[in-house]
Every structure is written in structure tokens, then in C-alpha cells.
Amino acid sequence: MKNMLMSLALGAGLSVAAVSAASAATLDDVKAKGFIQCGANTSLIGFGFPDDQNNWTGLDVDFCRALAAAIFNDPTKVKFTPLSAKERFTALQSGEIDVLSRNTTWTMSRDTSLGLKFAGVTYYDGQGFMVKKSLGVNSSLNLNGASVCTQTGTTTELNLADYFKANNMTYQVVAFEQEQEVLKAYEDGRCDVYTTDQSGIYAQRLKLAAPDDHVVLPEIISKEPLGPVVRQGDDAWFNVVKWTYFALLNAEELGITSKNVGEMMNSTNPEVTRFMGKEGDFGVAIGLTNDWAAQIVKHVGNYGEIFERNLGESSQLKIARGKNALWTKGGLQYAPPIR
Amino acid sequence: MTAVIDEARPQRVSFFNDPKVRSRAAQIVFALLLLWVGYEIYHNTSANLAKLGKNVDFNFLGNTAGFDIIQRPIEYSRESSYLTAILVGFLNTLIIAILGVICATILGFVIGVMRLSSNWLLAKMAAGYVEIIRNIPLLLQILFWYTAVLKPLPGPKESLSFLGVAFLNNRGFIIPKPIWGDGAGFVGIAFIIGCIAAIAVSRWARQRQERTGEQFHSFWAGLGLIIGLPIVAFLLAGAPVTFEYPELKGFNFAGGTTILPELIALLLALSIYTASFIAEIVRAGIMAVSHGQSEAAHALGLRAQPTLRLVVIPQALRVIIPPLTSQYLNLTKNSSLAVAIAYPDLVAMGGVVMNQSGRAVEIVVIWMIVYLALSLFTSAFMNWYNARVRLVER
Numbered sequence A: 001m002k003n004m005l006m007s008l009a010l011g012a013g014l015s016v017a018a019v020s021a022a023s024a025a026t027l028d029d030v031k032a033k034g035f036i037q038c039g040a041n042t043s044l045i046g047f048g049f050p051d052d053q054n055n056w057t058g059l060d061v062d063f064c065r066a067l068a069a070a071i072f073n074d075p076t077k078v079k080f081t082p083l084s085a086k087e088r089f090t091a092l093q094s095g096e097i098d099v100l101s102r103n104t105t106w107t108m109s110r111d112t113s114l115g116l117k118f119a120g121v122t123y124y125d126g127q128g129f130m131v132k133k134s135l136g137v138n139s140s141l142n143l144n145g146a147s148v149c150t151q152t153g154t155t156t157e158l159n160l161a162d163y164f165k166a167n168n169m170t171y172q173v174v175a176f177e178q179e180q181e182v183l184k185a186y187e188d189g190r191c192d193v194y195t196t197d198q199s200g201i202y203a204q205r206l207k208l209a210a211p212d213d214h215v216v217l218p219e220i221i222s223k224e225p226l227g228p229v230v231r232q233g234d235d236a237w238f239n240v241v242k243w244t245y246f247a248l249l250n251a252e253e254l255g256i257t258s259k260n261v262g263e264m265m266n267s268t269n270p271e272v273t274r275f276m277g278k279e280g281d282f283g284v285a286i287g288l289t290n291d292w293a294a295q296i297v298k299h300v301g302n303y304g305e306i307f308e309r310n311l312g313e314s315s316q317l318k319i320a321r322g323k324n325a326l327w328t329k330g331g332l333q334y335a336p337p338i339r
Numbered sequence B: 001m002t003a004v005i006d007e008a009r010p011q012r013v014s015f016f017n018d019p020k021v022r023s024r025a026a027q028i029v030f031a032l033l034l035l036w037v038g039y040e041i042y043h044n045t046s047a048n049l050a051k052l053g054k055n056v057d058f059n060f061l062g063n064t065a066g067f068d069i070i071q072r073p074i075e076y077s078r079e080s081s082y083l084t085a086i087l088v089g090f091l092n093t094l095i096i097a098i099l100g101v102i103c104a105t106i107l108g109f110v111i112g113v114m115r116l117s118s119n120w121l122l123a124k125m126a127a128g129y130v131e132i133i134r135n136i137p138l139l140l141q142i143l144f145w146y147t148a149v150l151k152p153l154p155g156p157k158e159s160l161s162f163l164g165v166a167f168l169n170n171r172g173f174i175i176p177k178p179i180w181g182d183g184a185g186f187v188g189i190a191f192i193i194g195c196i197a198a199i200a201v202s203r204w205a206r207q208r209q210e211r212t213g214e215q216f217h218s219f220w221a222g223l224g225l226i227i228g229l230p231i232v233a234f235l236l237a238g239a240p241v242t243f244e245y246p247e248l249k250g251f252n253f254a255g256g257t258t259i260l261p262e263l264i265a266l267l268l269a270l271s272i273y274t275a276s277f278i279a280e281i282v283r284a285g286i287m288a289v290s291h292g293q294s295e296a297a298h299a300l301g302l303r304a305q306p307t308l309r310l311v312v313i314p315q316a317l318r319v320i321i322p323p324l325t326s327q328y329l330n331l332t333k334n335s336s337l338a339v340a341i342a343y344p345d346l347v348a349m350g351g352v353v354m355n356q357s358g359r360a361v362e363i364v365v366i367w368m369i370v371y372l373a374l375s376l377f378t379s380a381f382m383n384w385y386n387a388r389v390r391l392v393e394r
């Protein structure tokens, strides 16, 4: 009898757990539960990494905070789920997270057959290689016969195979599931080469015992447009994520920063008044309040500020804006207008 | 037996208190529940997949994999299919499982016998081994051995050389690769003939011993046949083999066959860990054979060695084999921890395919079927062996 009751309880528990599936109205769900569940990286300096005070910092992390600011006028209304490269898509597909912001490359299959949708490109990247200086290698075309450490479940392992094939070179791939293992194996001499997105290489190099003993080779072997991802079939939520990204870019373009956002409220420039929500119903139209964009900038700053503090000169990484400059400054970052 | 109980019971039992009825009812309810849970799982999975616009379909296995694999027992490149990649993972799992079972069994038997040794130091050392090893999580041991194997080894340029033909470095153990020429087939045929002949000789020797009591060293004769015949064939065919020697070229050695440090570390960890359990099983098995058995054998004039071989071990095996089977199954399943150290086993390769194709349900199904089949096969084999060594009463 006791056994029977136990199995009954077990069965009931199982089916309840199984019934809670991904809902199509993510924005309503998010508002109802009062926070955003954001899938992020835990170990990538500049994108998702705990700083000395144990605050989670990074471009990807700040993007989720910007979303929270747009929805709740409070950037802390976000909970992060640490995800490895391998786990991330299942977590999003199953509804465990609302948005995936984890240095994820926009590719056709991910954007279509995986049932996902990319909301924009928050960072234009490309894959690179790092080797020990002592090897004396100065081009990735001299890597014939090398062993290469990398992470599974990434575009990285695919690009690697393409590149060596295209250049008629042989190599040995040592692919780990956990990033710490990749770096450790490289440091222990298991591999000659470490490869990932170039921003990731600069970030990971900082973790090595003697970063200056390693050089990043000049070649970029792929296009890695990194951006936030949502599930297909939920246009309202997709719009919120996409326009949060555009708001960050438009703010920079209009010169609206976290410091001057108060003064800008009084601006008479029509583009700025629309951005601030003093003209039109743009925020309400996507299910938010009209000052949604102003809230984003007030709490987390514009794209340029986020870049600067996480990746730019005022960070450890000191990455130049390069392709990630605004289109007006010769870069690729470009947002459609709010009107 | 039932009659006794029936008598002790009151004549009329209420239908609801009848233990037979109650147990039947409980079983039926449980079976229904099980069916319902199974249906719920199936239903929810397909409903959720449909919501995502997906279906369960194994055709994707024919698509190009696009990634490379470090250890390939069969022909594989980035142009191969997902199916081939999974097959490579499966074969790598088989390799580590078979090597692991062999090493763990040998080590386990040695430690188990050591624990029973009358030598105090040996016995205590074996006991210490068992207590320490089986109480440390296997994953930690794997990571430990991986670091322990990798850290002290030099890079390719400073490799440890064995007579200049084999080399050990942190890329692995690189040995010459035999390339068989014409006539090498005869060596294989000779080997098979040798095996058959050895079996025949041992049969004949046993029958003769049963008839006449005369003994014959069939073990050594058999070994001679199995090794000797192929050597003779090899020499007669004009030594049809050349070796491809490893050569330092650029980053690493080219040519030869490489035994990966990942394989070595995983094999060390799995065999050392599983051996600690096997040692206990062996000790229990030997202790289960009553002391009177060996005393009786001694009384009949058998010396210590034949007593062990002919009296104690055959009886101990009956106790040892069933739990040994579950250790083999554990080892096979534990080999999936390979994922932690870049050894491309079935779980690691399935994981990569799952991630690159987005086909999670299909991959999980493949994993379950393959591990289930492996386990059932191992059990079936061990049951067959168990039946063979069972005490035959005459």
C-alpha cells in the first residue's frame, strides 16, 4: 500500500513537471513573474564574468539588464542561468530561460531549423588562434600538423575543420565540453594552439599564468556575429528584445548617455523626444511604457558606454571598437530609426 | 508449506483482506500507473516538440558532420555523416570498455588475493588501496590521472625516445604502425588454425586424463600452437610487414600510431577504480569456499597450487561472477565520464551531434538504446559464462 501511494505521488509529480512547457507569450510571463530569466556565460571576461566584488559583468549580461530596465524600470529584475556552449539551445527551446545572451553566433541553422531567432548582433566577432610565443609561429597558415584545443558544441569546432580542410593542412582536435578544461589543457601543453572567437581569446589569455608568453595570430578565419536569441513564434517578445538592442544603438547615435539622460528629457530635437517617449506611443505599442528607452539608458547606459566599460579602454581587455563602432564612425553597428 | 499456512488462517477471509486479491490489485494499479506515466512522457514530449515545430525524425543522421574527431577507429573526416560520427564514438566507447574490463579484472584479482595474503604488509597495502580508491569520486580520479599523465610529460621536441622507434610525449605514446604486405593473410589464418588446434589439444588431454589419469601440459602446448603457428607462417610468407615509423615533423610526430593521453588517463582511472570493487568481490568469493574444501584436497595429496586452481577457484567463481558482471556494466557506463577529458566516446560524440543538429530527442534515444544493448549483451555473455562454471553435480 505504501509503495502504491508512493508511485502515485511520483507519477503525479512527473506529469505535472512535464506539462509546464514553453509558453508563446513570454512578455506576459515575464511581467507576471517579475523578472527575466537570462541564459549567460559565467566565465568569459567582457561578456559574462563575476568581477572582484562578485557582480556579474559583461556585455551579454548588461544586455539582459537593459531588457529588465525596459520592462521593469529596474535593471536588477533579471536572474541569470549559467550555461555551457552545449546546454544553451536546449535551455532556450525548453523554456528554461526567456532569452539567451551568451556570445552566441548567428548562423542559418540556429536561426531556422533549431527553432530560434536572433534579435540582432551585439558584437561582430571572428574566430582566431592563439599560440605560445616560443613556437615562433606568426601565421595560422603555418599550423600544419598542430594540435588544437577547443570547445565542443560551438561554431568554433566547425570553422576549424573547414579552415584546415580549405588550406590542405592536417591537425589534431582536442575538444572539451567545459571551457576551463580547454584552457587548462592548452596551458599544460596538450595543444599547440587555442582557438575560439577572437574576443574570447583576448579574454581567456588574461586567465593564463603568463599572458605575455602567448600571441594571438593575425588571421580571422570566420564571421561570428554574436547576439541575443529568443524562441521562434513569439513576435511580441522578439520585438522587445530586438528594440532594446536598437534603443542602445540609437541612444549612442543621438548622444544620449546615462549621465545626460535627465537633461535630454528637455531636448527639443524630435528624434530625441521620440526616443524619450515624450512624443508618440512607441513603447506602449510593444507592450511597455513610453519611457522604456529612457529607462534603459538611465540604468545601463547606451551601447557605447556598455562596450567601453566591459570591453573597451576602461576594461582589462582594451578591445578597440573596430567593426563594432557605429555606422557613422565607420563600423557596422546600425539601428533603424524610432518613428 | 502452503497447507500449513492455510490451516493457521481463519476459514473465511473478507475479500478485501485476502492477500492474494490485494497483491493482484496492487500490481494491476501499479502497472496502470506505469503505463500512464509512460504515456504522459511520450505525449508531453511530442506535444512540446510539435509546439516548437519539430518532430522526431532520424533522417538528419545522413547530413554532413562538419567537425573532426581525434580518435578514429574507422575512416572518418569532416565530410562524413553524423551517423558515422556517432559510430566512431560508439567504437571508442567499446575500446575503452574492453580495455578497462581486462585491466580492472587483472588488477582486481591481484589485489583481492593480496588482501587474503598471510603477509601482513601485503594484506594491509591491499586493504588500504581498496578503502582509499573506492571512496574517491571517479570523476576526480579521471581528472587527476589526466593531469598526472599530461603534466610531467615533455613536449614533442623533448619526447622520451624508446630505441628511437617509439616516443612518449604530452601528445601521447607514438609507436610504429605495422603495414601488412602480400601474404599477411596467411598469418591470420595460421592464428585461427592455432586457436582451433589448441582447443582440440586441451579437449583431447582432458579426455585422456579422465580415461587414464595421465596429465598433459595442454596449456603450454596450446600457447605454443597459438603463437608458434603464426610465426612459422610469417617466416614462410617472407615476413610480409613493413613499419611506418613516427618522425618528428614540425609541431609533432607524423606517421605511426598514437595512443592518446586521454585514453591512457581514462583507462588508468577506470581500471584502478573498478579494480577496488573487483578486489572485494574476489576476496568475498574466495572466503566463501569453506576451509574444509582445501583441507580435503590437501588430505587427498594435492599440493597448494593445484588446490587453488582445481578446488578453490572453480567454486569461488560461482560467487564472483554475478557481482563481477555488474562491475563490468558499471565500468562501461562510467566510461561516459570521458566527456570531461576530451576522449571522444559515444556520449561526447552524441553531445556534439545533438548540439550541432539540434536533434536532442533523437540523440537521447540513440544513447539509451546503445547503452541498453551493451549492458544486455554483457549480461548475456556473463550469464553464459556463469552457467558454464556452475557446479556440475554428478
Ligand SMILES: N[C@@H](CCC(=O)N[C@@H](CS)C(=O)NCC(=O)O)C(=O)O
Pocket (backbone or CB within 6 Å): A041, A042, A043, A044, A083, A084, A085, A103, A104, A105, A106, A151, A153, A154, A155, A156, A178, A179, A180, A196, A197, A200, A201, A224, A226
Ligand atoms: N560564438 C561561438 C562560440 C561561443 C562559445 O561558447 N565560446 C566559448 C569559448 S570563448 C565560451 O564562451 N566558453 C565559456 C564557457 O563555456 O564557460 C558559438 O556561438 O558557437
